[in-house]
Amino acid sequence: MKSTNLQLIESMHDGLCATDLEGRILHANPRAMELLEIDNYITQNINFFYEIIHNPSLIERIRAGVASPKGARDLECYLKSLQGNSFPVILTANYISDYDGTAHGYLFLFKDMTDLKKVNDRLIQAQKMESIGQLASGIAHEFNNILSGILPNAELIKMTTDDASTKARADMIHKAAYRAANIVKQLLSFARVQEYDTLERLSLSEAVSETLGILDKLFGRDIRLENKIPIDLPALEVNATQLQQIIMNLAINARDALEGSGWIRFEAHVENVAQDRQDLKPGDYVVLKVSDNGCGMSEETISKIYDPFFTTKEPGKGTGLGLSTVYGIVQNMHGAIEVESTLHEGTTFFVYLPVAADKPIQKTSEQSVKSADTFHHVLIIDDDLVVREMAGDLLDFLGHKIVKAESGEEGVNLFRKTPDQFDLVLVDLIMPGMNGVEVMKRIRAIRPNVRVVITSGVGQKNAAREMLNKGADGYLQKPYSLDAFRNIFRDILRNSEKNA
Ligand SMILES: Nc1ncnc2c1ncn2[C@@H]1O[C@H](COP(=O)(O)OP(=O)(O)O)[C@@H](O)[C@H]1O
Numbered sequence: 314m315k316s317t318n319l320q321l322i323e324s325m326h327d328g329l330c331a332t333d334l335e336g337r338i339l340h341a342n343p344r345a346m347e348l349l350e351i352d353n354y355i356t357q358n359i360n361f362f363y364e365i366i367h368n369p370s371l372i373e374r375i376r377a378g379v380a381s382p383k384g385a386r387d388l389e390c391y392l393k394s395l396q397g398n399s400f401p402v403i404l405t406a407n408y409i410s411d412y413d414g415t416a417h418g419y420l421f422l423f424k425d426m427t428d429l430k431k432v433n434d435r436l437i438q439a440q441k442m443e444s445i446g447q448l449a450s451g452i453a454h455e456f457n458n459i460l461s462g463i464l465p466n467a468e469l470i471k472m473t474t475d476d477a478s479t480k481a482r483a484d485m486i487h488k489a490a491y492r493a494a495n496i497v498k499q500l501l502s503f504a505r506v507q508e509y510d511t512l513e514r515l516s517l518s519e520a521v522s523e524t525l526g527i528l529d530k531l532f533g534r535d536i537r538l539e540n541k542i543p544i545d546l547p548a549l550e551v552n553a554t555q556l557q558q559i560i561m562n563l564a565i566n567a568r569d570a571l572e573g574s575g576w577i578r579f580e581a582h583v584e585n586v587a588q589d590r591q592d593l594k595p596g597d598y599v600v601l602k603v604s605d606n607g608c609g610m611s612e613e614t615i616s617k618i619y620d621p622f623f624t625t626k627e628p629g630k631g632t633g634l635g636l637s638t639v640y641g642i643v644q645n646m647h648g649a650i651e652v653e654s655t656l657h658e659g660t661t662f663f664v665y666l667p668v669a670a671d672k673p674i675q676k677t678s679e680q681s682v683k684s685a686d687t688f689h690h691v692l693i694i695d696d697d698l699v700v701r702e703m704a705g706d707l708l709d710f711l712g713h714k715i716v717k718a719e720s721g722e723e724g725v726n727l728f729r730k731t732p733d734q735f736d737l738v739l740v741d742l743i744m745p746g747m748n749g750v751e752v753m754k755r756i757r758a759i760r761p762n763v764r765v766v767i768t769s770g771v772g773q774k775n776a777a778r779e780m781l782n783k784g785a786d787g788y789l790q791k792p793y794s795l796d797a798f799r800n801i802f803r804d805i806l807r808n809s810e811k812n813a
C-alpha cells in the first residue's frame with residue numbers, strides 16, 4: 314500500500330480492522346481503537362468475531378456474505394467495545410485476498426451510528442407520541458362527556474337528599490366517577506390539552522427541596538435522597554403544580570427502581586441549546602437530572618416508557634400514567650425529556666425546562682372574596698342535552714336564573730331578544746354550526762360588555778389560554794364540578810362588579 318493511502322486509512326473517520334481468517338485483529342486504525350476501546354491490538358490478541366461482534370447469527374451471516382458475490386455490505390448491527398459498551402454501526406466485511414484469489418483474512422469497515430440513531434429515535438418517538446396523543450385525547454373526550462353526566466348528578470343527589478343510604482350510594486358514585494375523572498385528566502395532560510395553567514417564576518432548587526421534604530418521610534431510611542441542585546440557577550417560567558408533578562413522578566419511579574435501598578440524586582445545570590435540535594427551540598434551558606442506582610431498563614422497555622398505561626409493575630402498583638403525564642407536561646412547556654439507562658446499574662432522566670424571560674411577572678392582586686353568591690341570569694348554550702341539563706341544574710342549585718339553548722344560532726337569537734336580561738353566557742366551544750367563539754363574537758356585537766364563559770371537554774392544546782386571549786372572561790373544563798362552577802362565577806361576577 315502506498316503511504317498516502319495508508320495515511321488516509323489511519324485518519325479515516327470510520328473504524329477499520331484487518332484480521333486473519335480466524336478473526337484475530339492484525340491491524341486497527343485509530344478510530345477503530347477509539348470506538349472499540351482497544352489499547353494495543355498486538356499484545357491484547359482480540360478476536361473480532363467473538364469479542365467485538367458476539368452475536369452468533371450475525372457472525373454466520375458475515376461469513377456467508379463475504380464468500381458470496383454480493384458480499385457482506387452495509388449491515389446495520391451493534392458492536393461491543395472491549396469495555397462492554399455496545400453501539401450501533403453500519404458494518405461492511407470483505408476478504409483480504411491474494412492476486413490469485415486466496416483469502417488470507419477479513420477487512421471490517423464500520424461507521425458509528427450513535428448520533429444519527431439518536432436523531433432518528435427522537436423522530437420516531439415524536440411521531441409515535443403524536444399518534445398516541447390523538448388516540449388518548451379522543452378517548453378522554455368521550456369519557457369527559459360521559460362523566461359530565463355522572464359526576465355533578467351524584468354530587469347534587471348527595472347534597473339534596475336527606476336519606477342516609479341514598480346519600481351513601483351517591484357518595485360511592487361520586488368517588489368512583491371522581492377517580493375516573495382523574496384518569497381522564499392525566500390522559501388529557503398527556504395529550505397536552507390542559508386546564509388553564511398559570512405560569513409562575515419559580516426556582517427549581519426550591520421546588521425540588523419542597524417536594525423532597527415531603528418524599529423523604531415517605532421513602533424510608535434506606536433510600537438516600539440527594540439534592541445537589543445549585544441555588545443560583547436562572548428562574549423557570551412554569552406552572553408550580555406541574556413542576557411538582559414532574560419531580561414527584563421521577564422520584565417515585567426511582568424509588569420503585571431501587572427495590573428497597575439505594576440513592577436518588579437531583580442535579581441541574583444550564584445548557585444552551587443551539588439550532589441543531591429539531592425538538593427544542595434554541596435558547597437557554599435548565600436541565601434537571603434525576604438519577605438512581607436502581608434496576609435500570611432494557612432498550613425494549615425504554616422505547617415504551619412514555620406510552621400511557623405502559624407499566625412493568627404489578628397490577629395495583631403501577632398505572633403507567635406517570636411518565637406519560639410528565640412527557641405531556643414537558644412538551645406543553647416546550648421542553649424535552651430524555652433518558653439514559655443501563656440494566657442493573659441505574660437510570661438518569663434529563664428534563665429540559667425553559668428559562669424564564671427576564672421580565673417580572675404580574676401577580677394578580679389579592680381580592681376580597683365575597684361570601685354570598687348573588688343571583689344572576691345565565692344563558693347556557695350547549696348542543697349536548699346531558700351537559701346542558703347538568704349545567705342548568707348546577708346553576709339552579711347555586712341560585713341563578715337559567716335560560717337554555719341547544720345551538721349557537723338559537724343562543725344568539727335568544728340573546729338578541731333581551732340582551733340586557735343576561736349577566737353571563739355559558740357557551741360550549743365545539744358545537745356543530747356556530748361554535749363558541751363565534752357565538753361570543755355575535756353576542757358581544759349586540760352587547761359588548763356581556764360576560765362570557767367558554768366551556769369545553771377537549772379542545773386543542775392550551776384551549777383555556779387561547780379562549781382567554783380571544784376575549785372570554787373564563788374557561789371551564791368539563792366535566793364540571795360544583796366547586797369549579799361556584800369559583801368561576803364568583804370570580805367573574807366579582808370582576809364585573811368591580812369594573813361596573
Ligand atoms: N427510574 C426508573 N428506573 C427503572 N425503570 C423505570 C424508571 N422510571 C420508569 N421506569 C419504567 O417505566 C415504566 C413506566 O413508568 P410510569 O409511566 O411512571 O408508570 P408506573 O410507575 O405506574 O409503572 C415503569 O413501569 C418502569 O418499568
Ligand SMILES: [Mg+2]
Nearest residue numbers: 562566635636
Ligand atoms: Mg410511575
